[in-house]
Amino acid sequence: xxxxxxxPLAAALDGYEEHLRTQRDLSDHTVRGYxxxxxxxxxxxxxxxGGQVHDLDLAALRSWxxxxxxxxxxxATIARHAASARSFTAxxxxxxxxxxxxxxxxVSPKAHRVLPGVxxxxxxxxxxxxxxxxxxxxxxxxxxxxxLLYASGIRxxxxxxxxxxDVDRGRRLLRVLGKGRKERSVPYGVPADRALDAWLTRGRPxxxxxxxxxxxxxxxxxRRLDAREARRTVHAAVAGTPGAPDIGPHGLRHSAATxxxxxxxxxxxxxxxxxxxxxxxxxxYTHVTVERxxxxxxxxxxxx
Numbered sequence: 001x002x003x004x005x006x007x008p009l010a011a012a013l014d015g016y017e018e019h020l021r022t023q024r025d026l027s028d029h030t031v032r033g034y035x036x037x038x039x040x041x042x043x044x045x046x047x048x049x050g051g052q053v054h055d056l057d058l059a060a061l062r063s064w065x066x067x068x069x070x071x072x073x074x075x076a077t078i079a080r081h082a083a084s085a086r087s088f089t090a091x092x093x094x095x096x097x098x099x100x101x102x103x104x105x106x107v108s109p110k111a112h113r114v115l116p117g118v119x120x121x122x123x124x125x126x127x128x129x130x131x132x133x134x135x136x137x138x139x140x141x142x143x144x145x146x147x148l149l150y151a152s153g154i155r156x157x158x159x160x161x162x163x164x165x166d167v168d169r170g171r172r173l174l175r176v177l178g179k180g181r182k183e184r185s186v187p188y189g190v191p192a193d194r195a196l197d198a199w200l201t202r203g204r205p206x207x208x209x210x211x212x213x214x215x216x217x218x219x220x221x222x223r224r225l226d227a228r229e230a231r232r233t234v235h236a237a238v239a240g241t242p243g244a245p246d247i248g249p250h251g252l253r254h255s256a257a258t259x260x261x262x263x264x265x266x267x268x269x270x271x272x273x274x275x276x277x278x279x280x281x282x283x284x285y286t287h288v289t290v291e292r293x294x295x296x297x298x299x300x301x302x303x304x
């Protein structure tokens with residue numbers, strides 16, 4: 001689809017991608033998402049007869065979003081496409097490729113906020129304790145994956161990106177590089193430190209090869225652990241936990257945030273822990289705890 005774009009549109013897209021990488025310093029994953037959406041938008045523009053970026057007007061933007069609705073795209077997907085379109089048109093205006101930022105007038109539906117699936121505290125405890133008895137290197141690594149994801153609430157991409165030197169065991173802190181390449185320090189607890197000790201003394205040395213580099217977590221062949229393998233590890237462990245919902249690493253992140261809030265932490269502290277740019281993103285976890293309160297009330301109150 002990208003290769004078929006008219007050359008003026010392709011050139012604008014190339015400039016946009018370079019802008020996202022060098023000026024905004026976004027991660028490769030985020031850049032791919034923005035560029036993919038922009039390709040879809042420009043392909044739609046070309047099919048409407050537009051061959052220049054100044055042909056991109058509000059009608060074309062609305063038509064692109066409407067096409068998504070007819071294809072059955074969810075509100076969340078349409079909202080994401082609208083945000084991508086606004087990012088692209090803002091770039092066109094700043095780069096002098098368009099006389100105005102037509103995306104400023106684009107209105108999109110707000111995505112429904114779905115309450116994330118979380119483990120109950122006893123399920124989370126059973127999950128990590130079940131992995132604690134491993135002795136083989138891969139099992140020791142899997143125990144660290146589960147402990148650190150739940151103990152710290154970091155993203156799986158942040159976990160697999162950790163190097164050995166990013167772990168301050170004296171203060172039990174992780175130096176994490178999050179979204180937008182923002183660095184933050186995240187604490188973890190004593191059980192996770194025990195799992196780390198076993199991994200670093202008995203697990204990692206057994207798997208390490210010249211290709212391992214500084215990576216904290218390694219795959220079976222000695223290279224940095226892939227995020228997909230970490231996800232498989234979590235899903236497999238959760239599947240073996242009685243009564244637990246089917247969640248992955250992000251579900252452990254949700255669980256950690258929910259349990260910290262239920263334990264009395266304030267929302268601003270949880271925001272720092274999770275690395276959210278906006279407090280509004282963190283506030284979804286207050287809805288989770290309210291839902292649990294409602295469930296307890298319904299079961300326990302005589303006039304519920």
